[in-house]
Amino acid sequence: MDPRIREHAETVVDHSLDLSAGDNLVIRVPGAAEEFAVALHELAGDRGANPLYLTYSDRAQRAYLRASDGEFETPAHHHALNEAADAFVIARGGPNATERADVPPETTAAYNRAMKPVQEERLDSDWCLTQFPTPGQAQLAGMSTAAYENFVWDAVSIDWADQREFQSQMVDILDDADDVRIRSGEGTDVTMSVAGNTTINDFGHANLPGGEVFTAPVRDSVEGEVHFDLPLYRQGREIEDVKLRFENGRVESFSAGRNEEVLAGVFDTDESARYLGELGIGMNRAIDRFTYNMLFDEKMGDTVHMAVGAAYPETVGEENELNESAEHVDMIVDMSEDSVIEVDGEVVQRDGTFVFES
Amino acid sequence: MDPRIREHAETVVDHSLDLSAGDNLVIRVPGAAEEFAVALHELAGDRGANPLYLTYSDRAQRAYLRASDGEFETPAHHHALNEAADAFVIARGGPNATERADVPPETTAAYNRAMKPVQEERLDSDWCLTQFPTPGQAQLAGMSTAAYENFVWDAVSIDWADQREFQSQMVDILDDADDVRIRSGEGTDVTMSVAGNTTINDFGHANLPGGEVFTAPVRDSVEGEVHFDLPLYRQGREIEDVKLRFENGRVESFSAGRNEEVLAGVFDTDESARYLGELGIGMNRAIDRFTYNMLFDEKMGDTVHMAVGAAYPETVGEENELNESAEHVDMIVDMSEDSVIEVDGEVVQRDGTFVFES
Numbered sequence: 001m002d003p004r005i006r007e008h009a010e011t012v013v014d015h016s017l018d019l020s021a022g023d024n025l026v027i028r029v030p031g032a033a034e035e036f037a038v039a040l041h042e043l044a045g046d047r048g049a050n051p052l053y054l055t056y057s058d059r060a061q062r063a064y065l066r067a068s069d070g071e072f073e074t075p076a077h078h079h080a081l082n083e084a085a086d087a088f089v090i091a092r093g094g095p096n097a098t099e100r101a102d103v104p105p106e107t108t109a110a111y112n113r114a115m116k117p118v119q120e121e122r123l124d125s126d127w128c129l130t131q132f133p134t135p136g137q138a139q140l141a142g143m144s145t146a147a148y149e150n151f152v153w154d155a156v157s158i159d160w161a162d163q164r165e166f167q168s169q170m171v172d173i174l175d176d177a178d179d180v181r182i183r184s185g186e187g188t189d190v191t192m193s194v195a196g197n198t199t200i201n202d203f204g205h206a207n208l209p210g211g212e213v214f215t216a217p218v219r220d221s222v223e224g225e226v227h228f229d230l231p232l233y234r235q236g237r238e239i240e241d242v243k244l245r246f247e248n249g250r251v252e253s254f255s256a257g258r259n260e261e262v263l264a265g266v267f268d269t270d271e272s273a274r275y276l277g278e279l280g281i282g283m284n285r286a287i288d289r290f291t292y293n294m295l296f297d298e299k300m301g302d303t304v305h306m307a308v309g310a311a312y313p314e315t316v317g318e319e320n321e322l323n324e325s326a327e328h329v330d331m332i333v334d335m336s337e338d339s340v341i342e343v344d345g346e347v348v349q350r351d352g353t354f355v356f357e358s
Numbered sequence: 359m360d361p362r363i364r365e366h367a368e369t370v371v372d373h374s375l376d377l378s379a380g381d382n383l384v385i386r387v388p389g390a391a392e393e394f395a396v397a398l399h400e401l402a403g404d405r406g407a408n409p410l411y412l413t414y415s416d417r418a419q420r421a422y423l424r425a426s427d428g429e430f431e432t433p434a435h436h437h438a439l440n441e442a443a444d445a446f447v448i449a450r451g452g453p454n455a456t457e458r459a460d461v462p463p464e465t466t467a468a469y470n471r472a473m474k475p476v477q478e479e480r481l482d483s484d485w486c487l488t489q490f491p492t493p494g495q496a497q498l499a500g501m502s503t504a505a506y507e508n509f510v511w512d513a514v515s516i517d518w519a520d521q522r523e524f525q526s527q528m529v530d531i532l533d534d535a536d537d538v539r540i541r542s543g544e545g546t547d548v549t550m551s552v553a554g555n556t557t558i559n560d561f562g563h564a565n566l567p568g569g570e571v572f573t574a575p576v577r578d579s580v581e582g583e584v585h586f587d588l589p590l591y592r593q594g595r596e597i598e599d600v601k602l603r604f605e606n607g608r609v610e611s612f613s614a615g616r617n618e619e620v621l622a623g624v625f626d627t628d629e630s631a632r633y634l635g636e637l638g639i640g641m642n643r644a645i646d647r648f649t650y651n652m653l654f655d656e657k658m659g660d661t662v663h664m665a666v667g668a669a670y671p672e673t674v675g676e677e678n679e680l681n682e683s684a685e686h687v688d689m690i691v692d693m694s695e696d697s698v699i700e701v702d703g704e705v706v707q708r709d710g711t712f713v714f715e716s
Contacts, residue, residue: 022431026435031413034389034415037415038415038421041419041422041425042421042424043425044422045421045422045424045425045426050434050435050436051418051422052433052435052439053412053415054410054411054413055389055413056411057392057395060392060396060398060399060409064403064409066403067401067403068406069406072408073380075410076382076442077382077384077408077410077439077442077443077444078408078410080441081435081439084434084438086435
């Protein structure tokens, strides 16, 4: 086994999850990541945790969704499992990022609605989403498998204490803030309130790699236009050049340069999918290239991302409304040029460089 | 996809499980059987069932057990899952049958004790245990992979209605029986009562392939000696030439020609592991060779098998005691030569041929 696989598993168990004796752990990794599962099982045994080994396959999920009648109920067995589990580690790493390209978006939307209570049980527990480097994901990034392995294992093994300290400067700014304005190029000028909400310092817990700070916009406060100029994969399809126009927090019009119908499917899932659930600011300088993988892309050091759909409950203050949705779709704005983040009228980042960076 | 994979999945879903809309289905298959999982997911979608995809890996399980301190608790999340599930399909098909050869038997015994409530929840539901043909299993059988695929898919696709009718003749004999005596060669002469217990006709439901009839001996009635002259794999180790001597139903002495300590570990799991939980009679003439795989070997047409440990509740009459154990270890006697099965003093099989066979 590549020693970096065991190190990756140790980071998950000891840093991301802080796994304890007696914890009921769900390990959900794809077939290509069996060695990662072996390392996680070994650590679970050593720490006295109880592992249960789930997997997923986009091929199997595609077959299920296409064969269904498009109506779904919340699966009681999966819900009971997630309710009783204490910790989750979920690794991505499929052989083909476009495996679900021929599933109707409305089928996926209906499935996501049915699965919402199952997901909520997981989000209420300790969980860590991470990546196992596979040839398919390397291909998507335009990299050799060996170079992609280096990229992934370098990004998950940075000094998380240092990263936490660096990011805390931005947390302090946002936690005291009322209003945020983001401008970039011709297409993005958006304002929102974050008053009363909490900013989370993501230093590798729920996401590994971590490397962002994030909060929730006040639900009805978002005004203006955003051009998400970096693409994303959703349901096995690349969505490019998403443009959203917000009024009173709601997406009143949208367009995409490619696969717009997938985006439309997201907004059709539920009404709350039309509201922002997250504002995130990428701060991980170790992630120095775009790889078509949101887990990494949204952490890049000169990007901001916004997610339509569900807000993380820990980010929403008691006075503010929690946006609850079966969707959570992150989209990214490149802030490296002709861009500025202002907080309460003060510039905190210009062209990708924070004011507190030398 | 090999069309036989889809046919195999159809037999599981429509014959073995009779899957219905709304059923919460657990699919647990190893990595090598992903195509089988794809076919099962497609059928689940078509039938309106809710699939949850579990897997297992002997490598991961070995790593977990060896890293543990040898003490285990019942995992609450796995128990909750099995309690809420309606149906289970479990496929075997690992790449290395000896993967767990270096796990201490007492560790496995302790783990099995902790998992007993989890297993009982599954046994109370509809379940089907089957085999996916892999190169590793073919190697164990001394066959090419292609020939082994033919063997497996031929055995699971026989006419189960015909097989059921054939086997019902033996069910009728055993259901009315009081005493069974089995003699074979020099080493086997054992008597037991089956009075008040029920004989099950296994025509491909809980096991696919099926092809046996089985019941439970009355717990304290077993007397005599058995030489199990066909080997078995247990915990990744081949156990040969098991000899058991019963008094008042209890195994009072035992030996094995190889890996006797694994057998000792079984008997150390709990006191009930020293009592027989099952008497089975193989009747599937399509399984015409020994392949070191109990799922097939115990169904061979001229064998009987007995399992130490847990009895199946459906086989034990209300008046009789149910043997409850965390173990269930099947062992086989070759009945093809110098052998006879007598029921209430009448010969029902001699040298592998039933009295009702032409």
